[in-house]
Amino acid sequence: MPKLIDSPKRIPVPGNKLIDEYVGRVNSGDAHISIAHMRSPAGWSEPGQQPEFDEFTVVLKGAMTVEHKGGAMEVRAGQAVLAQKGEWVRYSTPQGAEYVAICLPAFSPDTVHRDA
Secondary structure (H helix, E strand, O other): OOOOOOOOEEEOOOOOOEEEEEEOOOOOOOOOOEEEEEEEOOOEEOOOEOOOOEEEEEEEEEEEEEEEOOEEEEEEOOOEEEEOOOOOEEEEEOOOEEEEEEEEOOOOHHHHOEOO
């Protein structure tokens, strides 16, 4: 039987980025996938990371910069990017963005491996 996910859970994060998890460890107890709606303000950035999961990001509004070992790319509304597990990446939203992030397996603070 299908399972209704009535609403997301807001994940508390430092700064003014908003994360609403629909599927994942926090909201639905799923460890094999996480699906979250993110809203990042202009000027937001996070430390580089080398996660143990694949991360698919679909940009809905605005644009996101994705730095990687080979350089950087801009991902605009209507585009998506895949960061494969073990690959170093750093995300930022110079002008702000709204996007959906899908992680396989689910995101966990223990498996993201952010730079110090």
